[in-house]
Amino acid sequence: MDEDIEILNTLYTKLKDVCVRSQQKKIHGSIYLALFDIGSKTRRMRVLIDSAVPPSVLTFSDLERFIGLNYIQYIDEDKNLVLTSKGIWEIEKNLNIIDEDKLIDFINGKAFDCFKSINQSLQDKEKVLLLVAMSVRTFSESSSVDLTKSERIHSYWKDAVEKSYEFLCENKVILNKDVLKDLFNGRTGKTALLPVIHCFRYSADIPKKTNGIYIAKNSKYYLNIYQNGDVEVNKLAFLFNLIFKENINSELVKNIYEHCCTMSYEKSVEVFSVGEHPFATSTYDELIYEALRMLIVDVRP
Known part of the structure; x- marks a missing residue:
């Protein structure tokens, strides 16, 4: 897997750069979670499109293998590639940036922790x-x-x-x-x-x-x-x-x-x-x- 991460690093680095520019701030930690934080599906799609790379950055065998593993996907009639959710997850998990506990904590904070405001004073x-x-x-x-x-x-x-x-x-x-x-x-x-x-x-x-x-x-x-x-x-x-x-x-x-x-x-x-x-x-x-x-x-x- 380490070798795969090294090969996919070009796609991941570009995605991170685009994500930082779109958020107009430094992103500390997971790009996977940062993409979830982009509230608009259209904006998230734009980030992914802007991070696309041509297939030529990968060898044919790597291209076929990563598509088969669902790590990458074409976005425009086989002209450009982006990382999939699974691809980003596997990269960041291998780099110890994210794991199941961090993901669950993130989802809990976003969707299930509905009680932060209880007992807070009114503005x-x-x-x-x-x-x-x-x-x-x-x-x-x-x-x-x-x-x-x-x-x-x-x-x-x-x-x-x-x-x-x-x-x-x-x-x-x-x-x-x-x-x-x-x-x-x-x-x-x-x-x-x-x-x-x-x-x-x-x-x-x-x-x-x-x-x-x-x-x-x-x-x-x-x-x-x-x-x-x-x-x-x-x-x-x-x-x-x-x-x-x-x-x-x-x-x-x-x-x-x-x-x-x-x-x-x-x-x-x-x-x-x-x-x-x-x-x-x-x-x-x-x-x-x-x-x-x-x-x-x-x-x-």
């Missing part, structure tokens, strides 16, 4: 978006932040984001004055509607940090806390704690309650159609307050 922009979902009471898919609706509805959600940001700033829960700019991708004008889509769509860690309670599905964003006709108060309390745990006190509890009630009644008539949103009622006001009482005991105003 300021995530606190804003979660408070929007809670205060407007997006407690089911039918009462979601639905960005498939008209731009007029987008403008109401934009206003909800701004008011939630202002509330968190006023109560010193967040201090970063650039949060709105970050949320709206640098555009904060009254006509900036597309950034509302941006700010919800690119907050991928909120579902993980909320133990899957926050749902992002087909441009709809909601809290999965309404089961069998009841809102799960424990989950509400958990979400409030994620946002306010470092700042909670009796005065803040009063302010949160008032903000959530005001936002619910104000926004429900703007963003939801008649009959699709059952949560803007005194019954759910009580549940909001009950959840807040689980954080701190206080007398409601």
Whole structure:
């Protein structure tokens, strides 16, 4: 096998050089894994095409043997060759660059380690978006932040984001004055509607940090806390704690309650159609307050 590796080294070296150029950074370790890290199949194909060599770099007998072993393949009517996945694997395994354990660790990190964000604190922009979902009471898919609706509805959600940001700033829960700019991708004008889509769509860690309670599905964003006709108060309390745990006190509890009630009644008539949103009622006001009482005991105003 050592002799085979030496023969295939021309193809491997060129592939590594092309891969480094495409990534625009040094690659420490496995080219095999670096190719997996290229998210686009088209870009990965381009790297392989750019690494192709003519058959003349190999003797006829080596060419036939490596094709038979599935180490190399033609890409364009027998004119140029590239290494196959198996070929790269065998080379790097022989060079002690990769093995089964490293591959499994890589796959686990990419696809199965879904819990890194659990127990991590929310970023300021995530606190804003979660408070929007809670205060407007997006407690089911039918009462979601639905960005498939008209731009007029987008403008109401934009206003909800701004008011939630202002509330968190006023109560010193967040201090970063650039949060709105970050949320709206640098555009904060009254006509900036597309950034509302941006700010919800690119907050991928909120579902993980909320133990899957926050749902992002087909441009709809909601809290999965309404089961069998009841809102799960424990989950509400958990979400409030994620946002306010470092700042909670009796005065803040009063302010949160008032903000959530005001936002619910104000926004429900703007963003939801008649009959699709059952949560803007005194019954759910009580549940909001009950959840807040689980954080701190206080007398409601």
